[in-house]
Amino acid sequence: METVHSGGRPLTRAALAGRRRALEDGRTVSRRELSAAGRDAAKALNLRPALRSILSALCAVWGEQDWERLVVWPSNEHLCGMTGLSERALRYGLRDLVALEVITPRDSANGKRFAIRGPGGAVIDAYGFDLTPIVARKGEWATAIMEATARDAQRSRAFDLLTVRRRAVSEALAALRARFPATDAADLLAAQEALERSTPRRRASGVGPDVVLDAWGELQVMAEDRFYQAASAGNSGRHLEQDTGSPTDPCARAPEKEPEPTRRPEPSLVAAACPVAAEFGVTLRREADVIEIGRLMRGGIGAHPSAWSEACEALGPFRASVLVLIVAQLHDDDVRRGEIRIKNPGGYFRQLVRLCSEGRYGLEAELMAMRRRKMT
Structure with a gap:
């Protein structure tokens, strides 16, 4: 005997995992709390704009029913009107949200979405999409956002440090060319050009400067040391004249003692x-x-x-x-x-x-x- 489904979907592991997500006993959820959890989920999972729009629309139609599961049953036509997406893009988006275990389908016998009403017309149950995983995984979203924020801050500091080192190298080489043109700096310039080609840009998503950060630091030390050696002519310190008096004056005074450096x-x-x-x-x-x-x-x-x-x-x-x-x-x-x-x-x-x-x-x-x- 063959069973025919209208609008059904194949069973997936993600759908089963979503069904196992549950709220605490007696927990009530408001639309505002659900929407906030949805925004956190979108941020934690770095959802693309289409998925963010669909998730926001699903949270917006939640009617704050006092149920154990947060079930909504909007039609595709209604969701397309809210998000501005085509029906095909909407179907793909719903499929991806189910795969990410953000929502889970609650299909009826014929695969349609609708509400079940009691004798007085009150909604007592529904078939559609279960949004319970959004709130049930609220702690996961907070942890993921915190970790992502820490990574972004560390990446930003690394790029700031990279900018400082690149600028220091450029300043040292420019000063070396301007004040000591006879000093050979071809190797430093070649190293600078090679590093510039391999240095990632700050706007490149997901790419950090850790690979070249140490190399820029070493080049900075080399460039500044080359400038220092050229400026001091290889001497480690200033030459001090030991005898400031006349060589023919036997009573020349001893030189005054220089003040000690701070x-x-x-x-x-x-x-x-x-x-x-x-x-x-x-x-x-x-x-x-x-x-x-x-x-x-x-x-x-x-x-x-x-x-x-x-x-x-x-x-x-x-x-x-x-x-x-x-x-x-x-x-x-x-x-x-x-x-x-x-x-x-x-x-x-x-x-x-x-x-x-x-x-x-x-x-x-x-x-x-x-x-x-x-x-x-």
């Missing part, structure tokens, strides 16, 4: 005083880490590139980076307290650079004071 603060002290640097996911263990974060946060405080260049020339990249972190931390503290004491962080950075170069601003003392305020 002490450089430890990266651990910088990290403790300026926790705002931790937002970029880099632990300040070495001076190179401080310099890297300083370059990255320079634009965030509104400091012009010329201000950064002047600071590096007057104080060195490390102290300039520490000043950037100090300004960023002070401004962040003001924002958290609801105060606006530093109205122009970029101008404040220039002022600190000038005071520090004149010896009127102690970096280590300021960092220790900021650390004490964080501990109290």
Whole structure:
């Protein structure tokens, strides 16, 4: 004996899995809650626009019946009018939502969708689509969204760091060509061109810069070291004249002792005083880490590139980076307290650079004071 179905569908594992999803005993669901869970499902599964429209339409027709299952029975014609899709696109979309275990079909004997009404005309049951899995998997949607948000934030920070390193390489090579044209930098330029070809773009979905991030960091170190060696002519430090008097004057005075350079603060002290640097996911263990974060946060405080260049020339990249972190931390503290004491962080950075170069601003003392305020 052969059974003929009108509008039926083949049984799938996803459909059976959807039937096993259930709500807690006595749980009631509003249309607003169902729609919010539907939006979370669309975001967690990264649904294409057509599927989002169908899912939103199915949630919108839920009548808030006090049933154990969230069943809706809109016709294809009604759903096409709500979504603007063709009937073929709608059928494919419903099939995909069932395969994703977002909805599950509840077919009647003839495969049609309709409501069953009691003697008084009240709807007591229905055949159509069961939306229970949307709410039953609400925790899964929240976890998936949280993980996706963390991945996006990590990817964004990685691209920010990549931009900083690419810019540092370009600046070092440009300065090398402008100030020391006799220095050979062909190998560095070739490496830069090769990396540019293999570097992914930020807009490329799903592609991260992790593959080339370390390579750009190594090229940055090589380019800056080449510039440093060219600028110092291979000497590790400045030449000090030991005898400043006349060679024929037997009573020439001994040269005055040069002032000792100011002490450089430890990266651990910088990290403790300026926790705002931790937002970029880099632990300040070495001076190179401080310099890297300083370059990255320079634009965030509104400091012009010329201000950064002047600071590096007057104080060195490390102290300039520490000043950037100090300004960023002070401004962040003001924002958290609801105060606006530093109205122009970029101008404040220039002022600190000038005071520090004149010896009127102690970096280590300021960092220790900021650390004490964080501990109290």
